[in-house]
Amino acid sequence: MDLNTLEPGHALVDREIVITSPMADAYISAVGDGNTLYAEEGLVPPMAVAALVMAEAMDAVSLPAGTVHTGQELTFSRPVAMGATVRCSATVAANSVRRGTRFLTLDLRGALDGEAAVEGRAALAIPEADG
Numbered sequence: 001m002d003l004n005t006l007e008p009g010h011a012l013v014d015r016e017i018v019i020t021s022p023m024a025d026a027y028i029s030a031v032g033d034g035n036t037l038y039a040e041e042g043l044v045p046p047m048a049v050a051a052l053v054m055a056e057a058m059d060a061v062s063l064p065a066g067t068v069h070t071g072q073e074l075t076f077s078r079p080v081a082m083g084a085t086v087r088c089s090a091t092v093a094a095n096s097v098r099r100g101t102r103f104l105t106l107d108l109r110g111a112l113d114g115e116a117a118v119e120g121r122a123a124l125a126i127p128e129a130d131g
Contacts, residue, residue, distance in 0.1 A: 001061050003095070003102055003126065010092040012106065013060040018085050019044050019052060027051055044080045050118050053110040057090030057122070066127040074120035080112060087111045093121060102126040 006012075024038070027048035038045050050072075080086060087110070094105040103125055110118040 003061070003104065006061075006092045006095045006104070008092055008094055012090040012092065013056050014087070014089045015056060016085050016087050017052060017056065018083065019049065019080060021082055023052065024048050024082060042082050044082055044084070046076045046080070046118065049080050049086065049110050050074050050076075050108070050120065052086070053088045053090070053108050053118060054122060056088040057106055057108060060090065063124070063126060064129070068125045070123045070125050072120055072122040074118055075116075076118050078112065078115065078117045080110075080117050084112055086117065087114075097128060100128050102128055 024044045027045060028038070031047075033045065037043075054072075089109045089111075091107045092104070093107045094103065096103050103123065106122045106124070108118070108120050108122055109116055
């Protein structure tokens with residue numbers, strides 16, 4: 001995907017995923033969370049939901065080596081049950097180039113039945129090929 005063509009408001013992704021136990025377990029294992037509360041309650045860790053939404057957005061764009069995830073802001077509104085279908089969406093909020101680095105900001109959303117479970121913004125610093 002040509003990052004130069006991404007204007008604010010451009011929808012990068014809008015798709016549904018079913019969050020399975022192996023997906024949640026992979027996240028829990030990666031972060032070393034030994035808490036069994038999520039499994040006992042049949043819930044997906046909120047940050048796992050955010051990570052999966054972000055992964056869907058990153059699958060939509062080809063980012064070069066050296067890209068840095070510089071920050072994010074997230075709001076969690078409701079729990080997500082294991083096996084739930086989450087609609088993942090990502091929209092370009094800002095896209096600019098300064099001194100050989102592209103700064104791309106994405107608005108992210110993970111929703112259940114049209115109601116947000118997680119919403120937020122992620123910022124990326126991307127080296128320009130000729131920068």
